[in-house]
Amino acid sequence: MFNFNLLHKDVKTESRAGILTVNGVSVETPVFMPVATQGAVRGLTIDNLNQCQAKILLANTYHLNIYPGSSLVKKHNGIGKFMGWDYLTLTDSGGFQVFSLPNKKITDDGVEFRYEINGEKVFLTPQSSIAIQEELGADIIMCFDECVEYPAEKNYVKKAVERTLNWARVCKDSHSKKDQFLFGIVQGGVYEDLRKYCADKIVDIGFDGYAIGGVSVGEGHDLLKKVVDDTAKYLPDDKPRYLMGVGLPEDIIEAVERGVDMFDCVIPTRFGRSGTLFTKKGKVRITNKDYRRDMYPIDTSCDCFVCKKFTRAYIHHLFRVNEVLGATLCSIHNLRFYTSMMSNMRDSILNDRFKDFKKDFYDNYNPKTNNETT
Amino acid sequence: MFNFNLLHKDVKTESRAGILTVNGVSVETPVFMPVATQGAVRGLTIDNLNQCQAKILLANTYHLNIYPGSSLVKKHNGIGKFMGWDYLTLTDSGGFQVFSLPNKKITDDGVEFRYEINGEKVFLTPQSSIAIQEELGADIIMCFDECVEYPAEKNYVKKAVERTLNWARVCKDSHSKKDQFLFGIVQGGVYEDLRKYCADKIVDIGFDGYAIGGVSVGEGHDLLKKVVDDTAKYLPDDKPRYLMGVGLPEDIIEAVERGVDMFDCVIPTRFGRSGTLFTKKGKVRITNKDYRRDMYPIDTSCDCFVCKKFTRAYIHHLFRVNEVLGATLCSIHNLRFYTSMMSNMRDSILNDRFKDFKKDFYDNYNPKTNNETT
Secondary structure, eight states: OEEEEEEEEOSSSSOEEEEEEETTEEEEESEEEOBOTTSSOTTOOHHHHHHTTOOEEEEOHHHHHHTTOHHHHHHTTSHHHHTTOOSEEEEOOSHHHHHTSTTOEEOSSOEEEEOTTTOOEEEEOHHHHHHHHHHHTOSEEEOOOOOOOSSOOHHHHHHHHHHHHHHHHHHHHHOOOTTOEEEEEEOOTTOHHHHHHHHHHHHHHOOSEEEEOSOSSSOHHHHHHHHHHHHHTTSOTTSOEEETTOOSHHHHHHHHHTTOOEEEOSHHHHHHHTTEEEETTEEEETTSGGGTTOOSOSOTTOOSHHHHHOOHHHHHHHHHTTOTHHHHHHHHHHHHHHHHHHHHHHHHHHTTOHHHHHHHHHHHOBTTOTTOOO | OEEEEEEEEOSSSSOEEEEEEETTEEEEESEEEOBOTTSSOTTOOHHHHHHTTOOEEEEOHHHHHHTTOHHHHHHTTSHHHHTTOOSEEEEOOSHHHHHTSTTOEEOSSOEEEEOTTTOOEEEEOHHHHHHHHHHHTOSEEEOOOOOOOSSOOHHHHHHHHHHHHHHHHHHHHHOOOTTOEEEEEEOOTTOHHHHHHHHHHHHHHOOSEEEEOSOSSSOHHHHHHHHHHHHHTTSOTTSOEEETTOOSHHHHHHHHHTTOOEEEOSHHHHHHHTTEEEETTEEEETTSGGGTTOOSOSOTTOOSHHHHHOOHHHHHHHHHTTOTHHHHHHHHHHHHHHHHHHHHHHHHHHTTOHHHHHHHHHHHOBTTOTTOOO
16 A cells, blocks of 8 residues: 655745655655665664664665576565565666666667676566566566766757656556555656656656656756756645655755655765765764764764764774774764754654754755865 | 672583673673674674673774774773673783784793784783783783794793793783783693693682683694693682683583683684574585575574574675675674574583583584585
8 A cells, every 4th residue: 555645845845744654664754765775775784774763775676686686586575575674665677777887778668788797688678677676576666767867968868758758658557566656757857848748747647656867867966956846846746756866965955845755875875884974064084083082973963873872983993994883883873864864854844944944954064064075 | 890600510511600790790601702803893783792692792902902092992981882882891912913923022021023004013011911901991801921823842832831920920910900800811732731830820820710822723623622621620610711712613612511611702703704604503605506595594493683584595695796784694693603502501501411412512513514615
C-alpha cells in the first residue's frame, strides 16, 4: 500500500510537510535518503543508520545488477531483506549511471553499453529496468529515463524528453508487482517549456510519485533552483516529489522551499569518508591540524552519538592513523546532520515558519566556510 | 580498586573461573581482550564492541605514544574516555613492538630505537614506559620487559630475564597512580628453569597480576603449551594470569586448560578484515565462490547480530564489491566467536566439565578446515 498524506503547506513558501506510508512503514517528509549503492551505506551498519534516524535508503540498480545480480537479491526477498534493513527502500532505474558512461549507444528502445567493471555488454530498456527493479524488490522504483548531460542543445533535450515519455509509458505497462510503487521522472534540462511539457505528460500517464531528474549533472546551484521552480509547480499536490541526487544542504533547503519532499545524495557519506563534516556553522575538515588537540565535539549542537561521545581531537587522530572508524563516525555524524536538518525544516513548515528556519540556517551556516578544501 | 575473585578451579584440569573487578567494573574470567591498537578496534564502534560483549580492551603504548601522544590522551582523562569506552582498558608496555624493530640498541637501562613511522629517535626505559602508561591512564598497565625472539640462545635469554627482573623492580618503584594496577611479566623463552626462575623472582617483587610474555614470537602451538605449563604453576592462585598476544582458538583453549585467565590477540579482527571467519566447524573464507549464493548465516549456532541478520551471500557480496562494511561485520562475528568461546569455557569450568568442553569443541572444530587459505 502507498499513501502520501500532505499534512501542511507553509503559508509563505511552497514547502510541504507530509507523511509517506508505504507497505506499512511511515516516513515523515521532507525526507533525506542515504545511498546504499551496492547494498550497504559504506562502512555503516544498520544500527548506525538507525542512530542516524534514517528511514528510507536508496540503492542503485546499475551496481546491484552487476554484483550480486538481481536474482540473488530476489532470492533474499528483496534488497531490504538482503541488507537487513527494516524500513523503506527505493531503487533508481540504472539510467543515471548508464548515461554517464562513455561509448553508450542510445536508441528509441533503450541503451547499449558495457559494464565498466567486467566489460559485459548490456542492452538496458525500460522493460528490463523494471524487470530488474522488480527482482530487487524495493518499495519504490523509478521509471527508466534519458538523463541528459549539462549543457545540452535544446533540440537534443527535446528528443530525450520524448524518449523519457515513451519509456515512462512502457515502464508503467511493464510494472506488475503490487507491493512496489512506481515514480515517473520529469526531464527537460534547463528549458522551462520542456520541463512543463514533460511534467504535464508524465502526470497524464499517472504515477505514485514524481521525480525531478536530469539535475546534479553540473548545472550548479542557481540553475538547480530554476529547474525546480520550472517543474514542481506542474506536479500534483497530493503526490510526493523527489529531486534526484541532490545535494548540498543549501541545495536541499532551496528545493524544499520550492515544494520538494524527497532527496538522496552521496554527499554526507562521501564527504564523511574524507573527513569533511557538516556543522551548524558550515563544513569543516577534521584532518586540519587545528583540530589536533581540540577537546570539543564536532558540533556542540548535534545530538548524534559521535558528538556525544568523542572530541574533534579523537576523530582527527583516527584519520591521522588511517583508521577506518574515522570514516564511519564522520558518515554517521553527517547523515544525522542531514536527517536533523530535514526534521527541523519539517517542524518549521508545520508552524508556517520555513522562512525563519532558512534565515536562521544561513545566519549560522557558511557554505564556503572555515578550513574547507573539498 | 583491584580484586581478583577466583571462583572455582576445574577438578580435572588447571582451568579457572573468576571475576576480575577493577575500578568498579567487573569482568568474568577467562576473558578475551580485543585489541584497540591506536585507540580503536579497527572499523568497530563502541556499540559494535558491546554487541560482541567485550568488557576489556587492550591498547598499544608504542603506537599511542606516536599518535596522538600520551599527553593528549591524558588531557582526555585516559584512553578509555578518549575512545568512548565505558569498561576496562589495559595497555602493554611498548616492549613487544620495540623488540620487534630492526636496529634497536638494548642496554641495561632501556632500548634506543627510531619510530618507524616518523624516524624520531626514542630511548624507552622502564621509567618512561610507566610514565607514558600513567598518562594513557588504562586500568591495568604492564611492566617494561625484554621480549626475546624465537629461537634464542639460552645465555641470551638468561640475560634478558635478568634485565626483565631489574626493570620490573624499576617499574614497580616508578608506578604511583593508585587507580592503575601493574602486572609483572615472566620471560624465559622456552627454557623451563629460566621460566621458573623468572616467575619466582617476579612473584617475590609482587604485582597485581602476572603475565606470561615472550610468546607469539614464532614458537608454535606445542612450545606455547610447554611454556604455559612451565610458567603457570609458579604463579600464585589468587592473582590473574595473562598470556600476552595469544592467539588462535586452539591456543587459547590449551592455555585456559593450563590455568590462564586473560588473553589478547589481533587474530579475530585481522582475520575478519580479510574475510576469514571462525565458526563452530572451523575457519571459513567467506570470499570463496562457494558462498556466492549461500543463504545460511555465517554460523547457524552463533548469536551475534551478523549471524541473525545476514546471509553468507550478503557478506560474500560485500567483500566482492570491496565494501568496508564486510570487514566490520566479519570482525564483529569473530570477536563474538571469541567472547562466546570464553564464556562457554567458563561455564564448563564452573561445572567441572572443562574436558567435556574441549572434547566437544574439537569434535566440531577443524583447525585446518574447509576452504581456509590464511
